[in-house]
Amino acid sequence: MLSHSDPSIGHKPRPAEETGLLLREASRRLVEARERFLGFPGNMAFDDSDSGHLLAALANNVGDPDSEDASGVHTKVFEREVVAWFTALAQGDPETTYGYVTSGGSEGITFGLYVGRRRLPHAPVYASSAAHYSVRKAADLLRMPLVTVECGPDGAMDAEALAKLCRAQRHEDEAAGRPPRGAVLLATAGATMGGAFDDVPALREAAGAAGPCYVHTDAALGGIVAPFSTPRPAWCLGDGADSVSVSGHKFLGVPVPCGIVLARRELLPSFPVGEYVGARDHTLACSRSGLAAVLLWKRLRQLGTCGLRALVHRCQDTAEYAVGALAAVGRTPGGTGTRWPSPSTGRRRRCAGAGGCRRRAGAHS
Numbered sequence: 305m306l307s308h309s310d311p312s313i314g315h316k317p318r319p320a321e322e323t324g325l326l327l328r329e330a331s332r333r334l335v336e337a338r339e340r341f342l343g344f345p346g347n348m349a350f351d352d353s354d355s356g357h358l359l360a361a362l363a364n365n366v367g368d369p370d371s372e373d374a375s376g377v378h379t380k381v382f383e384r385e386v387v388a389w390f391t392a393l394a395q396g397d398p399e400t401t402y403g404y405v406t407s408g409g410s411e412g413i414t415f416g417l418y419v420g421r422r423r424l425p426h427a428p429v430y431a432s433s434a435a436h437y438s439v440r441k442a443a444d445l446l447r448m449p450l451v452t453v454e455c456g457p458d459g460a461m462d463a464e465a466l467a468k469l470c471r472a473q474r475h476e477d478e479a480a481g482r483p484p485r486g487a488v489l490l491a492t493a494g495a496t497m498g499g500a501f502d503d504v505p506a507l508r509e510a511a512g513a514a515g516p517c518y519v520h521t522d523a524a525l526g527g528i529v530a531p532f533s534t535p536r537p538a539w540c541l542g543d544g545a546d547s548v549s550v551s552g553h554k555f556l557g558v559p560v561p562c563g564i565v566l567a568r569r570e571l572l573p574s575f576p577v578g579e580y581v582g583a584r585d586h587t588l589a590c591s592r593s594g595l596a597a598v599l600l601w602k603r604l605r606q607l608g609t610c611g612l613r614a615l616v617h618r619c620q621d622t623a624e625y626a627v628g629a630l631a632a633v634g635r636t637p638g639g640t641g642t643r644w645p646s647p648s649t650g651r652r653r654r655c656a657g658a659g660g661c662r663r664r665a666g667a668h669s
Contacts, residue, residue, distance in 0.1 A: 345496075345525050347557035352599060363594025367583030369404050374582035379594035382601040389604055390550060390564045393531050395542025403566040404587050405552070405597045409524035410438035412549020412565035413490070415588050416520030417442050419547055420488035422573045423518050430469065430511060431490035432461035434498055436522055439490055448488065459500030461491065463510040470514035477515070484515025491519060493539035493548075494526020501526055501537035508544045518571075519544060524551040524563070532616040546571055552600045556607075562596035 309322050338348045366373045369383040387403040394401075406412050413436065417429060428449035431439045443450040451469060456462040470487055477484050489511045491502040504519060511517040521539050523530065527550035530537045540548055547567035552558050572586050581590075607615065 345551075345554040347553075347555055350557035350559065350603070352559050352602070355599065355602065358595055358598060363598065365405070365592045365594045365597055366581050366590060367585035367587065368402075369597075371584040372582075374580070377594075379598045383594075383597035386564060386597060386601050386604065387566070389609075391541075391566060394527070394540040394545075394548050394550075394566055396540075396566055396568075400569050401541065401566055402569040402572055402586065403564060405592060405600060406549070406563040406565050407589065407593070407596075408553070408561045408563045409436070409522065409549055409551040410442070411588060412524075412551075412563050413438055413520070413522050414442040414445065415565045416522075416547040416549055416567065417446055417448065417488060417490065418588065419567055419571055419573070420518035420520060421446050421448055423571055424486040424488055424516060427486040427488045427514070427516075427518070428473070429488045429490055430466060432492060432495075432502065434459055434461075434495040434500060435490055435492050436496050436524065439522070455500070459495055459498035461502045461507055463503065463506045466507055467510035467513050470511050473514045486516035486518070487511040487514040489517060489519045491521045491539070491545065492526075493521050493523035493530055493537060499526070501530065501539060504538050504540075504543045504545050506538075519546050521545040521548040523548050525554045527551075528555045528612065529616050529619075532613045533620070541566065541568070552596070552603075556600070556603045556612075558596070558599050558603055560593065560596050560599060562593065562600055564600075 309326050311326055341348055362377050363379050364375065365378045365380055365383055366375065369380045369387055372380070383405050386405060388398060391398055391401045391403060406415070417439075420427070420429075428451050429439070429443045430451045430453055431443075432453050432455050434455050440450060453469060454462050454465045466489075473487070474484055489507055491504050491507055493501050495501075502521075504521060508517055508519050511519075521527070523539055526537070526539065527548060530539050539545070547565065549565040550563060552562035552564060553560065575585055604612075
């Protein structure tokens, strides 16, 4: 609760000084909370206060990044650079890969499943028991049956368990005298609570038992970690995924929630040009934050690929140190998280830890 004034919105205008005081108090509290931010996937080591001038104008990236719109108030030139960089990271072909800056990982998951549903309209979604909870919401919105697949001892989806479920589905289809429905597979690269990476080629082969297959990789955190890890997990477009989504604010450090989604362009549904926007639009949101695209571009430009590789390795070294120092268990090699027994309620409140107590080593290194 803010201490200096009432934040309610009234019928009459309020004094600018009072509003400014409330905002400064909110900023102070956010900075204080950052010092106790523990266990949530978010890099807080940034300060973009020098970019405040961007708040002087609307930045609305309507429609596809590679399609100009009639308004002109957009930052698509920066967004295209972000898409190009992530396309290379995910081993995609720049000529045949589509992408855009999203509001976060959950929108990326929904977009991937949406494209999968358009390709295989009767296929269920197969996701591991360790998949992010937004997968269930996305499947529900798209009215896609969701099948949960068991994980192996390492926390990754069990390929044999997936194959067994897909074979059973194929037998059902044959018994009903209908064509195979196929499978929309949701792979996870860097599970939320365990850090495990699903093996995309192995899972794609297993899902083939159901018929045609579409694979989306939820790489909200792991998509930036995996390319610089040894051994490198098989997670991306180059490994057989049809679409991937990565979070922008979790590992990179950006002051607004954002993400990126990529997909093979040939798999996209076709849409007409917007009636008044004047831009092609395959996105889910239509109007999207141009500010997020610029800030994501800024962070990538500041780091460069070499700087990002160094950051990943530093985070992994920090996680390895934490494993030894705390005698923790459960960390997946190449991941970014460490778990240990839950502390007292009072200590959890002071540290603001997620899921009892979980430290993501990349958040403060």
